[in-house]
Amino acid sequence: MTSVQEKLLEHLRTCSKGAPPADKREKSLPQELVSWSQRVDMLLPLVLAAWRCKLLRDAAAMMVGLGLVIAGGFGRPLHSIVGLLFLAIGIRGLPGGAPFLEVKTEAGFYAARHGRYGTRNEHICKAFEGWLSTHVPCPWQRSGELCTVLPYLLNQKRSSDLPYERCWLEAEDGERFAFDWVFPPTGFDPQRPVLVLLTGLAPNQHWTAAAGFIADAAWHFTHRANMTVVVLVARGTMDTQVNKNLFHGARVTDLRQMLEFTHSSLEKFSGIKPKIFAAGYSMGAIILANYCGHYDKDPLIAGGIHFSGLHDAAFNMNFKYSEETWQAYLAYNLKWTIAVSAQEEVGFIVQACAMVLKRGDMN
The missing domain is CATH 3.40.50.1820 (Alpha/Beta hydrolase fold, catalytic domain)
Incomplete structure (x- = not known):
């Protein structure tokens, strides 16, 4: 070898x-x-996207609630009551923000079960279904956003060397x-x-x-x-x-x-x-x-x-939650990467990216 x-x-x-x-x-x-004024304008869509994000909204409510509960431990019972209310709202979900897209397709494995590849597809589907039947999801990590963010923060970076x-x-x-x-x-x-x-x-x-x-x-x-x-x-x-x-x-x-x-x-x-x-x-x-x-x-x-x-x-x-929250960050990083890595031959693209950075969308 x-x-x-x-x-x-x-x-x-x-x-x-x-x-x-x-x-x-x-x-x-x-x-x-x-210019700093232009950079501040570019960052505004990111601030708005963060406020619309369910994960950040709920986390902010829980942090405020936790702070009030701690303050209530120093002889301020009203703070404790309000803090518990904020904690409950954070756990339940802070109202407002961008709506989620309604799910219309039932979760599962879809493939042609007949025809040329029917036998193969059937085998793959049964293999996945067998694995999924033994899978126990994390009881507290229920949010898709949390499942995406936490691995970056908690998992050991095994690939550095x-x-x-x-x-x-x-x-x-x-x-x-x-x-x-x-x-x-x-x-x-x-x-x-x-x-x-x-x-x-x-x-x-x-x-x-x-x-x-x-x-x-x-x-x-x-x-x-x-x-x-x-x-x-x-x-x-x-x-x-x-x-x-x-x-x-x-x-x-x-x-x-x-x-x-x-x-x-x-x-x-x-x-x-x-x-x-x-x-x-x-x-x-x-x-x-x-x-x-x-x-x-x-x-x-x-x-x-x-x-x-x-x-x-x-x-x-149609997925407004996607468009109004994390896509703003994806668009910003993508356009900035293109802008700073491009050569003078594509200067017109750089300027176009600079103009649409303010919008914070993927269109």
């Missing part, structure tokens, strides 16, 4: 195009992103994009599947530093499943730079080019047909689904799964 990995590493380093040359020209952000090999390819439009190979501690095993991970709206930080779902998945599959992992890096994120053609979620050619390279490289050095699977998170899940629609005749992957990817983006526009 080690010898195969060494040959594969040498191949990756030989074929890598390297990071794009840095533009040494002086770059400056437009005035819209520099995870070694990886970055490889660069040059796309048809001239931009170079990166993908990171992560090998298991025991070495590359040709008999084990290879997992391709697609990130969501990623930050400027590398995935080992930012932690989160991608980093945790890379650690788990390499250390627990003895599988090799390849992380596709979205253009302009995770220590990468773009010169002209920025990231957008409808582009599937980067994934295709990376899979072609990965497939041929694994086949060359393992001597067997590689088993490649893919998993996408959020925006990465949308790209993966779009990729499967484009390359369904020859996908180069044996299977794929997506987490939190939209099935109907147009219908999701």
